[in-house]
Amino acid sequence: MKIQKSGAALSKIVRNGERLKRLAKESGQEYLPLNRGINQVVPIDLTEVIPQLDFASPEMLNYPPTQGLYKLRKAIGEEFFRGASSPENILITGGGMNALDLIVQTLGFQKLYLPRYYWGCYHHILTIRQKESGSYARQAELADRLEELRGNAVLICDPGNPLGEKYDDEAQLDLIRRLNAERIPVIVDSPYRRIFAGREDDYYARLAELDNVIITESFSKSVGLSGQRLGFLHTTNRELMEELHVRLMYATNGINAFAQLLVHELLTGETGKRAVTEFKIRTARNIERNIEYLRERGLLAEAFYADAEPRGMFAIVSRTEEELLAHRIGSVSLSFFTDTEKERAARFSRICVSVPHEKFVQFFDPLTHCPAETPRTPNRPLP
Numbered sequence: 001m002k003i004q005k006s007g008a009a010l011s012k013i014v015r016n017g018e019r020l021k022r023l024a025k026e027s028g029q030e031y032l033p034l035n036r037g038i039n040q041v042v043p044i045d046l047t048e049v050i051p052q053l054d055f056a057s058p059e060m061l062n063y064p065p066t067q068g069l070y071k072l073r074k075a076i077g078e079e080f081f082r083g084a085s086s087p088e089n090i091l092i093t094g095g096g097m098n099a100l101d102l103i104v105q106t107l108g109f110q111k112l113y114l115p116r117y118y119w120g121c122y123h124h125i126l127t128i129r130q131k132e133s134g135s136y137a138r139q140a141e142l143a144d145r146l147e148e149l150r151g152n153a154v155l156i157c158d159p160g161n162p163l164g165e166k167y168d169d170e171a172q173l174d175l176i177r178r179l180n181a182e183r184i185p186v187i188v189d190s191p192y193r194r195i196f197a198g199r200e201d202d203y204y205a206r207l208a209e210l211d212n213v214i215i216t217e218s219f220s221k222s223v224g225l226s227g228q229r230l231g232f233l234h235t236t237n238r239e240l241m242e243e244l245h246v247r248l249m250y251a252t253n254g255i256n257a258f259a260q261l262l263v264h265e266l267l268t269g270e271t272g273k274r275a276v277t278e279f280k281i282r283t284a285r286n287i288e289r290n291i292e293y294l295r296e297r298g299l300l301a302e303a304f305y306a307d308a309e310p311r312g313m314f315a316i317v318s319r320t321e322e323e324l325l326a327h328r329i330g331s332v333s334l335s336f337f338t339d340t341e342k343e344r345a346a347r348f349s350r351i352c353v354s355v356p357h358e359k360f361v362q363f364f365d366p367l368t369h370c371p372a373e374t375p376r377t378p379n380r381p382l383p
């Protein structure tokens with residue numbers, strides 16, 4: 001059989017998880033899986049939400065419209081865009097990954113500029129779709145590189161994965177407006193943002209009108225439903241939307257109706273909204289306390305947060321993957337998330353900080369009494 005190989009690989013994060021499970025089984029001891037990119041403080045409590053769903057309704061049983069259920073797109077318009085956009089600008093996708101892939105395959109750019117420390121899947125999607133990547137070290141430098149960016153596109157992820165760095169909103173919005181005015185497409189992929197914010201957040205509303213900006217979102221992180229595989233993308237460009245719609249149709253024949261109805265209930269129903277609020281409050285509070293703890297104990301790799309605040313679901317610690325593993329903590333080496341100075345990056349690890357604070361302290365306290373094998377605090381700022 002002739003196979004057209006893409007050259008992309010499966011994620012190392014999955015392999016790390018398998019190793020952790022094996023070690024836990026062999027030793028009979030508990031391991032803390034901070035290598036994973038999921039909220040682990042509490043699961044969203046759906047006990048009162050599920051009875052609101054009618055499993056025998058035609059909406060649940062029949063093909064949904066390819067663009068997604070109208071009522072869900074309307075609810076997204078209100079929840080994420082404060083009514084500043086319309087359902088026609090929204091396409092429901094099979095998670096954020098599906099939204100990103102659709103955009104990468106459809107947009108006519110040469111290179112997609114990614115942050116220097118980036119989520120590996122961006123690279124794999126680009127490889128499969130035979131597109132290239134460019135790189136930027138900090139958001140502020142993009143405004144000085146406009147000539148180079150022409151014909152290419154820029155990806156913004158904030159708070160980021162892997163660093164968990166959160167840039168100032170106003171400066172970021174200014175930058176995106178500038179790129180938009182220069183007709184440089186900007187993909188805003190920030191699925192961690194809404195863990196920390198709700199309907200009051202006007203960031204997306206302020207981006208809604210910009211016709212070179214495409215927003216991709218996911219319900220995997222902000223409402224903890226990664227198993228449902230649901231997300232959406234937003235664009236005001238009609239021609240682009242039509243093409244995305246066609247491609248989504250022949251790739252999926254529509255996105256799972258159960259997931260759409262469940263998320264609709266979460267965004268509009270009283271019990272749903274309560275469940276989401278409770279989930280976000282508890283998750284955000286524990287994340288904040290865990291980052292504070294890392295800071296106080298000198299474990300946070302501060303050099304990565306010179307231009308931004310550590311305020312995401314991930315943080316970088318100044319310990320290697322192996323050092324953390326010796327304390328039964330799963331992580332992913334930072335070298336996995338960059339193409340530059342990989343050796344240096346290997347001295348740091350990405351951990352998920354969305355776990356109960358008490359559990360976090362229980363595993364990290366022994367580590368704080370244990371000096372790092374080699375000095376980690378970089379005496380020069382990171383590039």
Ligand SMILES: Cc1ncc(COP(=O)(O)O)c(C=O)c1O
Pocket residue numbers: 037094095096097098119157160161189191217218219220226230231
């Ligand atoms: C930065 C970023 N974007 C998008 C996604 C896609 O999430 P999903 O496909 O689960 O919606 C992830 C998942 O980890 C992510 O980290």
